[in-house]
Amino acid sequence: MTDTSTASDLTGRYLAGDPRALARALTLAEAGLSAARPLLRAARARGVRSVVLGVTGSPGSGKSTLTDALIAALRARGQRVAVLAVDPSSPYSGGAILGDRIRMLRWHADPDVFVRSLASRGALGGLSARTMSVLALLEGAGFDWVILETVGVGQSEVDVAAACDHTLLVLTPAGGDGVQAFKAGIMEIADVIAVNKADLPDSSRTVRELMAAQGLGWHDEHTWMAPIRKTVASSGEGVEAVIEAVEKHRAHLGEAGLLERRERRAEFEVRSLVQERLLRRAREVSDGVYARVARGELDAEAAADELLGS
Numbered sequence: 001m002t003d004t005s006t007a008s009d010l011t012g013r014y015l016a017g018d019p020r021a022l023a024r025a026l027t028l029a030e031a032g033l034s035a036a037r038p039l040l041r042a043a044r045a046r047g048v049r050s051v052v053l054g055v056t057g058s059p060g061s062g063k064s065t066l067t068d069a070l071i072a073a074l075r076a077r078g079q080r081v082a083v084l085a086v087d088p089s090s091p092y093s094g095g096a097i098l099g100d101r102i103r104m105l106r107w108h109a110d111p112d113v114f115v116r117s118l119a120s121r122g123a124l125g126g127l128s129a130r131t132m133s134v135l136a137l138l139e140g141a142g143f144d145w146v147i148l149e150t151v152g153v154g155q156s157e158v159d160v161a162a163a164c165d166h167t168l169l170v171l172t173p174a175g176g177d178g179v180q181a182f183k184a185g186i187m188e189i190a191d192v193i194a195v196n197k198a199d200l201p202d203s204s205r206t207v208r209e210l211m212a213a214q215g216l217g218w219h220d221e222h223t224w225m226a227p228i229r230k231t232v233a234s235s236g237e238g239v240e241a242v243i244e245a246v247e248k249h250r251a252h253l254g255e256a257g258l259l260e261r262r263e264r265r266a267e268f269e270v271r272s273l274v275q276e277r278l279l280r281r282a283r284e285v286s287d288g289v290y291a292r293v294a295r296g297e298l299d300a301e302a303a304a305d306e307l308l309g310s
């Protein structure tokens with residue numbers, strides 16, 4: 001069997017919904033191998049439209065627990081769900097992801113749930129182009145919902161909004177999380193906000209503070225004000241309301257808005273690839289260039305020109 005026939009066979013099986021072919025396709029995409037390209041083209045040519053939901057928020061806010069509760073609620077509605085848990089803070093799978101894996105094991109027997117974790121850092125510390133490939137393959141596999149869970153630290157929080165149709169920000173009543181989010185400008189990326197751990201004290205106050213902060217921003221009657229929903233992820237309380245809020249946001253976006261988001265996602269993906277390639281080249285460039293810049297023999301602009309081949 002030639003390489004080409006093997007590749008088209010894999011694409012065929014992937015398109016037919018074979019979960020082993022999907023797993024293989026994801027492995028190729030995660031490794032950034034060119035063998036993934038025909039699969040990615042096939043996935044995109046399909047034009048399926050999953051609800052791509054990013055779940056972000058501070059460490060330990062309950063993103064994984066909430067994601068798990070979202071799976072349960074969506075399965076009860078008969079929806080097929082894929083989850084991609086990304087840890088951009090580490091190039092290796094850490095303990096947290098391992099814990100999530102164990103938690104997600106309960107979906108193992110359900111063929112309509114697919115869970116994958118990925119430890120991959122982008123060029124600038126946020127999400128990588130490979131994450132985008134994996135998302136595209138999950139969408140192409142026809143899941144109704146594709147959920148991207150990523151811990152909100154640094155660049156990854158901003159990236160998740162660029163990588164998804166909708167962004168769910170998970171906050172907690174503890175430690176003035178809401179006020180912090182407002183100060184850090186993180187609230188702006190949220191399409192829906194969950195105040196999780198609402199079983200703990202002060203959740204109503206957090207909701208009030210968030211609403212007050214929202215009111216301060218510029219808005220008119222067309223501005224989407226992220227609905228704020230209290231949740232207890234560990235019991236599933238409030239999770240239906242979160243799904244409804246996402247659906248409401250989807251309706252608000254409409255065809256034109258969704259198309260715009262998709263273009264933004266494509267832009268993010270292409271730019272990530274460009275950044276990754278350029279930074280690889282910058283690393284590969286002979287150290288001599290940097291020494292020359294350091295010694296003042298070459299200015300940094302000229303070195304950058306050299307690197308870009310212009």
Ligand SMILES: Nc1nc2c(ncn2[C@@H]2O[C@H](COP(=O)(O)OP(=O)(O)OP(=O)(O)O)[C@@H](O)[C@H]2O)c(=O)[nH]1
Pocket residue numbers: 058059060061062063064065066096151196197198199200231232233234235
């Ligand atoms: N009391 C309470 N605890 C919760 C709730 N949701 C999650 N937790 C607990 O909070 C802790 C962190 O939950 P995770 O779901 O792992 O949080 P995470 O945001 O995914 O954490 P990282 O991925 O490590 O950033 C766990 O011990 C959960 O059991 C909730 O609604 N109420």
Ligand SMILES: [Mg+2]
Pocket residue numbers: 063064065096100
């Ligand atoms: Mg988690």
